[in-house]
Structures are given as C-alpha cells and as structure tokens.
Amino acid sequence: MKPKRAARSRTSNKSILGVARDPKYYFNDGSITIRVEDRLFKIHRSLFERDSVFFQTLFSLPQGTSADPDDSTCAEGGSDENPITFYNDRVEDFRALCWAIYSRTPDVMAQQDLKSLNIPKLISLVAISHKYEFEVFYNWALHLLEDYSASFPGTLIPKYRRWVNVGRILNLAQQCGSQVLVRHIKREWLAHILNSSTKEESLGAFVEGLKIAESSDGLRRFHRKVYYVYLRATGIFEACLPNNTSALDIGSNPKSYADLSLSQLSDAQKLHMYQGFWSLLQFRIKLSYVPSVAPSHFCPNHTGECIPSWKVWWKGVLDKAERAGNCLSDPGKLLEEVQSDLVVHQIPA
Template identity: 25%
Template structure:
C-alpha cells in the first residue's frame, strides 16, 4: 500500500529494502504475504489479513498485470507506510493469539500501548470487529482503573506519582501525557463515543488534581474540537494557571510545583474573552436575581410583592457575603453554588414553601445553563445566548 511516488520516497524505499530484516516473531516460513514496514519484513498468512472485509481483502483481489505480484518475496514486498514495526507486531499478536492469551486484555495487567496500537492499525486497514474489540477493552480498562490508583507505571498513578521525586514526577507526567493524548485521539478517530466520554471524564478528574492536566485538556480540546472538555479545561487554567509566551518551555519546577506553561496567542485571547464574559455574567446575576413563577398560594393570598422583596433582599445579601466574595470574580458557577448552599441553610423567611422551591429550582437551572454554555465562553465565536 505505497501511497507515494515521489523521488524522495522512492529513495527511502530502496534504502529500507537494502537494510531490511526479517521480524523474529512474525516472519513465518509458510507465510503467504510479505510486508515491509520501515526496515522490518513480516511474512504472514493472507487468509488472516483478508478477514473482516479488511482493506487487504480488496488489495489481494486487484489484478497484478504482467508484473510480479507484490508480497511474494523479500525483494518485492507490499510496503505499508505510516506504521511502525512495533505497532504492526501488536496488531499481528491480536490476529494470531490463542483465546487464553487474549484474556489478558480484560485484566488489570492489560498493556494499554498494545491495545492502542491494535485499535489504530485495525481502524486504518478496516478490521472493524478487531477495532471494536480493542476499543471496548480500552474503555473497560480506563473505567476499571480509578484515577487515584494504578499499578501500571505507564498510566496515571495518582498520589504515588505526584508525591514521588521531582524527576520521577516529570517523567511520569510526560509518559502519561503521551498515553492520554493517544487514547483520546484514538477514541475520536474511531468514533468510539463510550471511550471518548470515559477519557473526557478521566481528564476532568485529573485536571482537578494537577494543573498539568488542565493545560493538556485545553490543548486537546482545541486540537480535537472537544466541546465537552473545553469549558472545564479553560476555566481551570483561567482560575489556577500562570502562563507565558509560547517561547517558554513547559514542565515542572524542582520543588514539583508547576512552572508557567506556554500557551498560544489564540488561547490567551480565549482566556481573556472568557474571563470578560464570565465577569459580565456575574454582574448581571448580582444585580438581577433569577426569576421564578410564584406558587398558587402566593398568588391567592396577594403575597407576591412581599415574596419578591424577600427573594431580592436575600439575593443581595448573599451575593456580597464573604463566602461568595472569596471566590474569583469570574467563578460564576462557584459563586452561584455558594449562594445555593446559603439558600439551603437558611433561605428567605417571608416566602411561601412553593415559592421557595420554585426559586431554588430557578437557581439550579441557571447553574446548569452556565455549565452547558461554558465551552462557548471560551470559543472563538463567543457566547451567543446572553443571560
């Protein structure tokens, strides 16, 4: 499956053929199809590669003309571009493994890198059943392993990682960044919604534990256009992060504290725009409490003016309280939740029970609406639906 015909790629092909070597695990003497990936030759069975209506099954049915058929000898292999020998080796393991060997993918000892490679190669060459199997195993593994514990050194190990030495922490974060990025990119590439949702949920947990993951989530949300991740990631960075120009290097300080991370000019604009829009939203809430429909008893007893007055006075008092003012000006959700706590603790005295329930329901709906629209606060288009 050689996708290029340029002189540069032709020279590369000649060099790879000249120094190619047979794979120690998947070059079978009775194989019927020789593949070249970078400098490694694989000799496998066409019958296996033709399964599941894969791209190989179509390739093998194409007429070869007067030329010698590709894949029949080491000198004329089928060349696969864009893959690594290690990735294809993992894929072949899934094709050739016996049922007892395959059971490991459903255990806590599953190799995430292996499963990622199997799913990616399966997706590329249209092995749909194998792709779904690998993605389901990944999704099960991610959900099985709590974010605060992991026995695998290649996956997030929670407090054990964060409390280790600075060098170990930095290396673990780099490795986890690569693995988390590959997982979420794979989920989106393959359109596996359950794995994508699991990865978004995991990243939302991790960003609350370490600012490193908030920056990672912000970058992934931009690169992959993940609305479900953008709002939470940008809000976390806006509230807790410190950042510099793109020329600065990202990482951690020697004492383990996050050093300023380079962000792009576009991200800076989104953060500033989001901050401005959120502060405007809070100012409108501060001066105009959420409206609600009064209950039947309130309307029947001509109590509505007094009910409104009690609600407004409560709102003005609590929105300028110490607990609310201690939160950031743009932390609209946090401030509204704090008002909600005060309301549950001691709501307005002169309101009917029906109106109290209606007012709380209106406040809850406002919080939910802001949470749903949070990604729009940090989008290039900005927030359309104004409060």
C-alpha cells in the same frame, strides 16, 4: 531463474533494503510481505482477509505480473525486496494488530484481568483496527478500556504513559462513539490540570490538552474547559473586591497572583485565555445580582410569590458563602454552590 529464486529464500534477517524482519510476525510460511516503517512482516493473507473488508479489497487488487508465470515473488507483497508498503502506519500499531490476529487463547484471556491490561498495546490496536475496519477488534479493545476506566477511576492517564497516547485514545474514542471512555478521559485530564502536585505538571497537562482539543472539531467543549480549569489551577480567581463584586483588583498587587506561564502558548492561545478570563469576570459580576426569572403560565401567583422567593434564595446563597469565607470569585464555583443548594432544598433545576 531457479538459482535466483533460491537466493531470495536464503535472505537473512536484514534485507537488502535496510529493513529488518520482525522477530515475531515474520512467518516463513506466510503468503504476503508487508513493510511498515523499517520492519518487514510476512503474514497469512487469509487471516487478515477474514475480518477486514479493507484487506479483502487490498488483496483482490492486481499485484503486478512477472515474465515468469511461476515466479510469484515478483508481485507486490511477494518478497522482501518487493513488499506492500504501508507508509502512514507505526510498527507498534501493526504489531498490535498481528498480536490480536495471532494470539492464543491464554493471551486473550489474560486481558480480562483489568489490573494487568497493556494499555499502550490496546491503544495501538484501537487505532489500526479502526483504520483497517477490524470492527471486532476495536470494539473489544474499546470495551476493555471502558471497563478499566470505570473500575479504576483516576488511574487511567498514568497507564497511558505519555500525553500523546492520552490524546490519541481520546480522539479515537470520539471517532468510534465511545462516550463512556471519552467522558472518563476528559474528567481525568481536567482533574490532572487542576490537582497536580506541581505547577509544571499542571501546565504540561494544560498545554497538551490544548493541542489535542484544537486538533478535533468534536472536542470544542473540552477545549473551553481546559482553559477554564487551568485558570482555576493558578488560583487567580481567589481574591475578592469589596462590596461582594468578586472581581479581581489585579493592578493592586500583580505579583501575588500565580504566573500563568504563557510563554509556552501561541499568540492566539494567549488571546483566548485573556478573553476568556475577562468574560468570566464579567459573568461573575452579573451573578452578584439576582438573575431574572422567566414568566410561568403554570404558577397562579408567579409574580407575588415565586419571584420574591427566588430573590431571597439567591441572595441567601451568596450571603452563606460569604459567612463561610468563600468569596466565590470563580463563577464556576458559584454555580456549583447554587447547584448544591438546589439539591439540598430539593428545588427543581
């Protein structure tokens, strides 16, 4: 049996299973071997147990037995040939976890410089530390991402490199209750749809936004906003009909409107867009008439003063927009104009 154990200790960086030892996180003095995708990690059990209930439980489970009581390599996790396999993890995520556990003080302090943050690594760390209950790590990483998003508004999404990473951290921030980060990511994503320099970029952000919003029940409001903001980006609201109804006469010259590029959408998504657009047009027509005001028991002359003043003010907002050349076909823009006028005149909303 001794020669057999010696042969195991002399295995090269390429194991007989066709997977490679990680060049940085395969420690010869490690106590547990873990396989993630095609990579082997040999790590120190005590370090992973220290801050994770998951790993405390995992390593306390029976790992198999051997006919030779002195041969610990036959237990699961005891050798390259018999590692503990994490089937649903990514190599880059597990490496990020190892980085957090094994980092030296200078490596950690370097992350305090927000300008040089390694955003993809922090996303990986949030994902895997949240999954395996390293609360200290995912709170730390989320805090750094929150600080970055607040300190450098408008630059968060380019740092993520790919839309799939943006969607991933948005979902993770939602799950972890990081409303600050959720708010910043949503705002930047919608701005990217609306203000991209090309139609292709706007469409790409729109399609990816739909994918991530449809994958989470917690992103329903974001889902609706993605549709609405893309409609705004196409410019389809910018025409007006006579009599200030602000509905669109699409049939008169359909080629004058932006191509919505619906070929990338599913039938259900196309239907949602059609229904949403129609509902917005109907809502805008209703806003051309003064909305009713609920009765108030606190105003002694509500009917004689408040309601007439409200009607005059509402009509004034529409007239002012028309004089300025803003037809406000988009109901969202009209409501923004109303909100702005409320602030200017210090009218309680």
